[in-house]
Structure formats: structure tokens, C-alpha cells
Amino acid sequence: MNDLHRQKPAELLAREGDLTAIRDRLADLGAGDVATEVDEILGAIATYNEQVERQMAKLRDVLRAVERLDSGNGDRQQVQEVIGRFRMSHD
Numbered sequence: 026m027n028d029l030h031r032q033k034p035a036e037l038l039a040r041e042g043d044l045t046a047i048r049d050r051l052a053d054l055g056a057g058d059v060a061t062e063v064d065e066i067l068g069a070i071a072t073y074n075e076q077v078e079r080q081m082a083k084l085r086d087v088l089r090a091v092e093r094l095d096s097g098n099g100d101r102q103q104v105q106e107v108i109g110r111f112r113m114s115h116d
Contacts, residue, residue: 038070087111 029043037044044067051060081088090107093099 037066038073041067041070044070083111083115 027040027043029037029040029047032040044063048060048063048067051057051063086107087104090099090104094101094104
């Protein structure tokens with residue numbers, strides 16, 4: 026399982042497959058109660074991913090405008106317009 030026990034929370038975000046595998050292995054070993062604990066981690070990761078996806082969907086245009094400005098492919102007026110639209114649609 027690639028040293029899951031050593032992983033920090035941020036590292037576990039990319040290890041759902043390994044967590045699922047160890048959860049299933051625990052269940053096979055008759056440790057369903059312990060597998061449930063791993064399921065809680067998987068649930069927390071899923072919730073986190075959903076929340077981040079929702080927030081990114083809201084902010085995508087703003088982030089894109091700022092990135093374009095900083096790369097020299099946009100201007101401040103464009104950023105201000107996008108921020109204004111964001112504010113109007115998320116009040």
C-alpha cells in the first residue's frame with residue numbers, strides 16, 4: 026500500500042485508490058470496523074474534492090483573468106470587469 030501510514034493529509038488526497046484497497050483488505054481480514062475508519066477518510070476526501078470543485082467553478086473566470094494579467098496577456102480593466110461580474114452573481 027506504499028507506506029500509507031506515513032502519509033500526511035495532503036498526500037492522502039492523491040491516494041484514494043490505495044486507501045480503497047486497504048479498506049477492502051481490512052474487510053477481507055474480518056476487520057470491518059477498522060475498514061469503516063478508512064471509509065471516513067475516503068468520505069472526507071470526497072467532500073473536500075466536491076467543495077474545492079464548487080469553489081473553483083465559481084472562481085475560474087477570476088483566476089483566469091488574474092493569470093492572464095500576470096502573464097502579460099490581459100489588463101487590469103479585464104480583471105476588474107470579471108471581478109465585478111463575480112460580485113454581482115455571488116451576492
